[in-house]
Amino acid sequence: MDYQDYYKTLSRLIKRADVERRTVLSGAAIGSEALFVDGELVASLGAETVDWTSSSLLVEHLSGTLEVVLFGGGHVGREVAFLCSRLGLSHTVIDDRPEFCNRERFPDATLLPIPYEEVFSSDRGWVRPIFIIATRGHSHDHLCLAGSLAHPARYIGMIGSRAKVAKTFSLLKEEGFSDEALQAVHAPIGLKIGAVTASEIALSIMAEVVAVYRGEGNPVRLDQRVLALQRERAHIAVRVVVKHGSAPAEVGFTLALFEDGTAEGTIGGGIVEAYAIEEARAMARDPSIGDHITPFDLSHTEAASIGMICGGSIEVLFQRRA
Amino acid sequence: MNMSVIQKAATLAEAKQEFVYVTITHTTGSTSRSDGTMVVEGGGMITGTIGGGDVEAYAQRQALALLATAERGRRLRYVVQEGLGEVDLYLLHCSGESTHSPFPTLARWEEQSLFFTIGLQLQPSPALLGLSEDGSTVGPVHPQFIQHGSAVLASKLPALVTDGSFTCHYSLPVKAHTLLLVGGGHVNQAIAAIAHSVGLTVQVVETRDEFATTALFPHAKRLAVKPTLTEAFDEVYIDSYTYAIIASHAFDEEATRALLARGVAYLGILGSRHKAKRIYATLTGGESERIHCPIGLDIGAETPQEIAVSVMAEILAHINERSACNMKNLARNLVVVRGGGDLASGVIARLHHSGWRVIVLEVENPSVIRRTVSFAEAIYSGEITIEGVRAKHAGSVREAFSLLDHGIVPILVDPSGHSIPEIGPICVVDAIMAKRNLGTTIADAPLVIALGPGFTAPTDCHYVIETMRGHSLGRIIKDGSALANTGTPGLVGGQDKNRVLHSPRSGRFESSRTIGEMVNEGDVIATVDGEPIIAKIGGKLRGLLRSGLAVSDHFKVADIDPRGLEADHTTISDKAYAIAGSVLEVLEGFGRNVVR
Numbered sequence: 001m002d003y004q005d006y007y008k009t010l011s012r013l014i015k016r017a018d019v020e021r022r023t024v025l026s027g028a029a030i031g032s033e034a035l036f037v038d039g040e041l042v043a044s045l046g047a048e049t050v051d052w053t054s055s056s057l058l059v060e061h062l063s064g065t066l067e068v069v070l071f072g073g074g075h076v077g078r079e080v081a082f083l084c085s086r087l088g089l090s091h092t093v094i095d096d097r098p099e100f101c102n103r104e105r106f107p108d109a110t111l112l113p114i115p116y117e118e119v120f121s122s123d124r125g126w127v128r129p130i131f132i133i134a135t136r137g138h139s140h141d142h143l144c145l146a147g148s149l150a151h152p153a154r155y156i157g158m159i160g161s162r163a164k165v166a167k168t169f170s171l172l173k174e175e176g177f178s179d180e181a182l183q184a185v186h187a188p189i190g191l192k193i194g195a196v197t198a199s200e201i202a203l204s205i206m207a208e209v210v211a212v213y214r215g216e217g218n219p220v221r222l223d224q225r226v227l228a229l230q231r232e233r234a235h236i237a238v239r240v241v242v243k244h245g246s247a248p249a250e251v252g253f254t255l256a257l258f259e260d261g262t263a264e265g266t267i268g269g270g271i272v273e274a275y276a277i278e279e280a281r282a283m284a285r286d287p288s289i290g291d292h293i294t295p296f297d298l299s300h301t302e303a304a305s306i307g308m309i310c311g312g313s314i315e316v317l318f319q320r321r322a
Numbered sequence: 323m324n325m326s327v328i329q330k331a332a333t334l335a336e337a338k339q340e341f342v343y344v345t346i347t348h349t350t351g352s353t354s355r356s357d358g359t360m361v362v363e364g365g366g367m368i369t370g371t372i373g374g375g376d377v378e379a380y381a382q383r384q385a386l387a388l389l390a391t392a393e394r395g396r397r398l399r400y401v402v403q404e405g406l407g408e409v410d411l412y413l414l415h416c417s418g419e420s421t422h423s424p425f426p427t428l429a430r431w432e433e434q435s436l437f438f439t440i441g442l443q444l445q446p447s448p449a450l451l452g453l454s455e456d457g458s459t460v461g462p463v464h465p466q467f468i469q470h471g472s473a474v475l476a477s478k479l480p481a482l483v484t485d486g487s488f489t490c491h492y493s494l495p496v497k498a499h500t501l502l503l504v505g506g507g508h509v510n511q512a513i514a515a516i517a518h519s520v521g522l523t524v525q526v527v528e529t530r531d532e533f534a535t536t537a538l539f540p541h542a543k544r545l546a547v548k549p550t551l552t553e554a555f556d557e558v559y560i561d562s563y564t565y566a567i568i569a570s571h572a573f574d575e576e577a578t579r580a581l582l583a584r585g586v587a588y589l590g591i592l593g594s595r596h597k598a599k600r601i602y603a604t605l606t607g608g609e610s611e612r613i614h615c616p617i618g619l620d621i622g623a624e625t626p627q628e629i630a631v632s633v634m635a636e637i638l639a640h641i642n643e644r645s646a647c648n649m650k651n652l653a654r655n656l657v658v659v660r661g662g663g664d665l666a667s668g669v670i671a672r673l674h675h676s677g678w679r680v681i682v683l684e685v686e687n688p689s690v691i692r693r694t695v696s697f698a699e700a701i702y703s704g705e706i707t708i709e710g711v712r713a714k715h716a717g718s719v720r721e722a723f724s725l726l727d728h729g730i731v732p733i734l735v736d737p738s739g740h741s742i743p744e745i746g747p748i749c750v751v752d753a754i755m756a757k758r759n760l761g762t763t764i765a766d767a768p769l770v771i772a773l774g775p776g777f778t779a780p781t782d783c784h785y786v787i788e789t790m791r792g793h794s795l796g797r798i799i800k801d802g803s804a805l806a807n808t809g810t811p812g813l814v815g816g817q818d819k820n821r822v823l824h825s826p827r828s829g830r831f832e833s834s835r836t837i838g839e840m841v842n843e844g845d846v847i848a849t850v851d852g853e854p855i856i857a858k859i860g861g862k863l864r865g866l867l868r869s870g871l872a873v874s875d876h877f878k879v880a881d882i883d884p885r886g887l888e889a890d891h892t893t894i895s896d897k898a899y900a901i902a903g904s905v906l907e908v909l910e911g912f913g914r915n916v917v918r
Contacts, residue, residue: 075371082519086512087627136375161407162653162719166746179768183748188649191619192727193635194642196355198371199520207621207635208648214622 001043003321007231009043010035011224014064015127016152018219023058023317024050025241031291031319035062046291058241060252063219064127066154067091068209070109071116071144072135073100076159079202080132081106087206092126094119095135116140120147127224130209132189133158142168149181155212157186157205220252226265233258234322236280240267245312247298256321257284267316272296276316283318291319327370328440328495330361332429335422340364342385343414343421343450345442346372347397347491348482351407351718357480359493364389377402377409388415395448407720412442412491414450420462424450427460428495435523435543437496439474441467445489478563497521499563499641502586503542504551504577505570506533509592512630513567514539520634522565527554551577560584565637567617568592575604582609588640590617590633619646644727655679657909658747660762662698662713662733663690664865665773665789666753668898669905670697670731671711676906679726681745682713683736689873691865691880694837694891695898700733702868709893719744742766749909752783757807769912771905775804787904789897796900798908812897815884820858823880825850825873832869833880838891839863847880857882862889 001009013019013035020036024046032046041052068084070077073095084091085108092110095101101113112119116135131148133156135141141158145168148156158165165187172182190204191211230237238255249268257263257280267273275296283289297313325333327343334341342362349356360370360378362385372378377400388396393415400409416422431438431454438454441461451461453471470483471492478498482491500523503510514524518541525544528534534545546557551574560566562585568577569592578601581589589612591601598615605613618632619639639646655678659670662684673680688698697713700706705714713731716722719741722732734741738761742750749769752762758776764783772782774789779799788797790805791812811822825831829851841847842860849855850873865881873879883889894902 074374076374079519083516083631086515087625087631136379162723162746163744165653166743169746170743183654183768186648186650188653190649191635191639191646192644192649192652193639193646194644195638196357197521198374200638203516203520203631203635203638204649207619207631210623210628210631211619211621211648214624214628 001045003045003234004231006035006043006045007227007321010062010222011227011231013037013042014062014222017128018216019062021058021060021062021220022052023060023239023241024056025058025293025317026056030293031317033319058251061217061219062222062252063216065090065221065223066213067126067129069124069126069129069131069148070094071119071131071133071140073097073105074134074136075198076134076201076205077132078105079199080134080205081109082199083202083206084108087210089130092124092129096140116143119144120151125224126151128152128154130155130213131157132205132209138164138168142171145185146172146175146177149177149185154216155186155209156184157189157208159189159201159205160187162188218250220250222252222254223265226254226256229258229264230256230321235259236283237317237319237321238267238276238280239317239319240314241293241317242295242315243312244314245298247312247314249314255280257281259284268314272298272314280318283320289320291317293317325369326429326432326495327359327361328425328429328432330369331416332425334361334363335416335425338422340389340415340417342388343416343442344372344381344385345412345414345491345493346409347412347442347444348410349407351402351720357493359495362386362389372409372411381411381413384411385413388413391415394421395444397444412444414442414448416450421450424452424460428452432495435496435500437475437478437494437498439471439480439492439494441471442491442493443467443489444491445484446487451490496523499565499587499637500525500543500559501637502527502558502560502564502566502581503539504566504568504574504581506530506535506538507569508626509629509633510567510569511538512626513569513633514542516630516634517637520638522637525558527551527558529554552580555580555584560586562587564588565640566590567633578605578613582612586612588637589613590636591615592617592629652679653746654748656681656745656747657749657751658683658739658742658745658767659751659753660739661752661754662688662696662700663753663755664692664695664895665755665898665901666751667695667697667708668894668902669751669753669773670713671709671894672899672902672906673909674711674731676910678909680731681716681722681726681747682731682733683739683741684733685737686735687871689867689871689877691867691878692837692891693866693868695894697731697733701735739766749912751905752777755789769909771908773804773901773905775807778803785908787901787908789901791897795897796904798904811881815861815889817859817884821861821881821884822878823847823855823857823882825875825877825879826853826855827851828874828877829853829872831867831871831873831877831879833866834869835863835866837863837866840886841882847882850879855879859884861886862891864889864891 023033029047029050032050034044035042068091070093073093093106094112096115098113133144169182191207193204195201195204235256235258240249240253253267255265255267295315345359346357355373358372396413398411436454441451443449451463466488474492480493501517503526506528517524524542526534526539526542527546534547546554548554564586565588566581566586567590602610619636621632623629623632657678657680660683662682670680684698690696690698693699700713700715716732716734725732747767750767752772764770770783771785773787777786779786786799786804788794788804810819833848841857841863845857846854861882861884864883867879
């Protein structure tokens with residue numbers, strides 16, 4: 001499989017479910033990697049014969065970045081977006097009324113001021129988002145819930161009184177949605193904290209949302225934007241594969257250096273990232289340099305001398321993708 | 323982050339602009355919220371909310387219509403979709419000195435986080451009044467307003483008061499509960515921002531100047547910096563509505579004791595389980611009840627922002643006395659039992675003890691005879707406790723859910739089950755024991771279980787439970803029906819049909835006996851329109867219909883247990899428990915697949 005097909009497969013897979021990536025960190029096949037879904041090998045890149053069950057492989061759980069898709073830019077929507085911003089969650093706001101879906105109300109959101117009917121008529125590029133449905137009316141709720149149920153999602157929550165929820169559910173049941181699918185919907189939404197005002201309701205919702213995504217363990221959250229570029233263009237993939245102690249990076253952080261010298265993504269920033277980019281450039285220039293791992297020590301002497309406050313160390317894998 | 327309703331109204335009033343001040347004065351049934359205020363301007367612009375959606379759009383239209391008139395105010399009632407609930411609104415037309423002038427003062431009180439009430443006087447004449455905790459007033463106040471207003475401030479609960487010709491809605495724009503942040507680090511900064519967004523007044527105490535600045539805490543009412551925390555506590559307002567959070571690395575035992583001594587409602591201490599262990603070791607049981615360490619809800623929070631969400635959610639749950647459980651799971655944990663007779667009550671008690679939330683539907687005049695072990699009795703008495711399970715009559719679905727939140731089984735009058743869609747249970751148990759189906763369908767819930775004859779699985783319901791005494795009692799029937807009613811009661815203490823007494827005619831049932839009494843064969847147990855009902859055997863009177871009810875001919879009115887004193891009329895029967903066990907088996911098996 002060539003790298004383009006491999007990254008295409010990866011992009012497609014994480015839109016539906018979590019993917020396991022196994023990477024060879026030593027020996028002749030260093031840098032080879034493979035994707036597994038439910039224990040089945042789906043795609044691999046690099047050496048032909050690799051023992052993918054070896055215990056020395058790096059095993060990562062890959063997932064998409066967290067994103068919230070919010071239907072309804074009303075009072076509750078605004079407060080939900082406020083908390084999304086605070087939590088650092090990227091969010092899209094959809095409302096068919098432009099006066100409720102604008103930059104002034106939603107400073108950090110991607111805005112989609114379109115009729116609810118049109119939302120699911122094209123691929124929005126969402127990777128298993130967190131759907132929060134808080135429209136102003138029953139019929140919109142129904143429309144958005146039906147669309148969300150048909151889309152891969154991490155979480156689907158819908159605001160509404162018991163009676164409204166029950167009515168929407170019975171309509172969807174008549175339309176053929178299963179009890180199982182409907183039982184998975186978070187409606188009534190949020191945690192029971194006695195929320196009444198819009199901001200309290202938003203807090204109850206976002207507490208539940210945090211619990212849901214933190215409950216996924218700590219998957220590597222792949223940036224779709226970087227992934228899209230990786231499947232289009234030849235590059236050097238720079239990945240954090242080992243972390244010791246306190247470092248401003250996590251295993252799975254990825255940066256891609258392209259042939260034109262530009263880089264996308266991050267392995268934690270700072271001086272280490274600058275060194276790593278230098279090394280990737282050298283590798284791009286010299287085809288004889290194979291996939292390899294370089295350790296970067298952030299502790300004491302070196303870190304202190306360059307003014308870094310974090311100690312620890314990381315190991316970075318450089319992979320040629322051409 | 324938004325301009326408050328009062329600040330908006332004050333701005334408009336100062337600019338001498340007309341607007342309408344909308345207040346929810348009362349709600350019934352299922353509505354999105356039970357209080358709220360908003361301001362509607364001439365252009366239709368809304369500040370604040372009364373719950374959004376259709377009711378808000380309706381109020382907006384009415385407000386615009388009111389602005390076009392010279393009327394001073396309007397009382398309106400909005401009926402929520404298909405009569406599920408009602409919202410009473412009052413629209414005050416603010417267009418002149420008398421209605422404009424209170425707002426700037428109210429806005430100042432709000433800014434100072436002074437605790438105050440706004441009185442929206444509906445009768446005798448529309449007016450807007452204010453009373454603050456320090457006794458200052460605004461608007462044309464009078465003793466009656468101040469008397470009730472003081473009571474509202476003391477109770478810290480909003481109220482709609484009617485006293486003679488005086489009708490006034492008292493709202494409390496500033497929350498009585500306040501937040502005291504000890505330490506000005508990242509977590510407390512994040513907490514302060516969210517606390518402000520949900521309308522809690524924030525105070526900060528610190529020992530280091532650079533961590534208690536208005537730049538870090540732009541919304542704090544007070545920033546107190548002193549060499550020691552205990553000294554700083556003297557600079558802030560602390561009462562039994564104070565929620566304090568200590569977020570510093572070292573555990574400050576002195577600060578903890580000082581805050582507990584000042585009677586704070588809640589003391590959250592940021593720290594690990596390990597730290598918590600050390601803290602609890604230094605405190606007495608009474609003190610540690612108010613300590614929350616580790617702090618916050620268990621949502622896996624890691625970043626300061628996530629911790630802030632978890633802490634503020636916990637604090638709101640604590641203020642509102644809610645469980646902080648997942649609403650979805652609470653809803654999925656819901657079972658409706660139709661009928662509250664003795665067998666139904668066995669099911670209700672057993673499900674309740676197993677952690678299911680049960681709502682009971684009964685008829686208006688239940689005619690159960692084993693009244694000491696039937697939750698249906700709550701329809702008459704208001705409340706009944708059986709084997710430690712407390713049940714209460716609920717007037718509405720909303721009230722039923724509020725009772726559930728307090729661990730009480732609600733009994734609703736709903737003979738036809740029309741409230742089932744609104745309740746949205748995961749399971750309906752038909753325990754009416756009418757020996758025929760009175761309207762339960764398999765579509766009522768994802769799981770429908772019926773007790774006794776008259777039902778066929780899987781046509782009327784998913785499962786039928788056998789209720790006839792004998793070898794098959796409690797059998798779970800997936801395909802078919804329970805054994806047909808023989809008309810003869812099961813054998814107890816060597817007696818069957820003579821155990822049970824029926825009315826000799828139709829009429830009014832009267833009895834002066836009480837359940838649990840010993841009776842002899844030949845005793846008159848009761849009368850129907852004066853005609854006596856005679857005991858056919860001796861024993862303990864275990865069931866007896868409530869006096870005064872109208873009965874038809876051959877209606878079951880009493881039963882006598884031939885075992886006499888050893889028969890227990892105060893606890894749920896073996897038969898009821900056997901049946902309940904089967905209901906629980908079906909439900910648990912089903913629940914595991916659906917409720918996660």
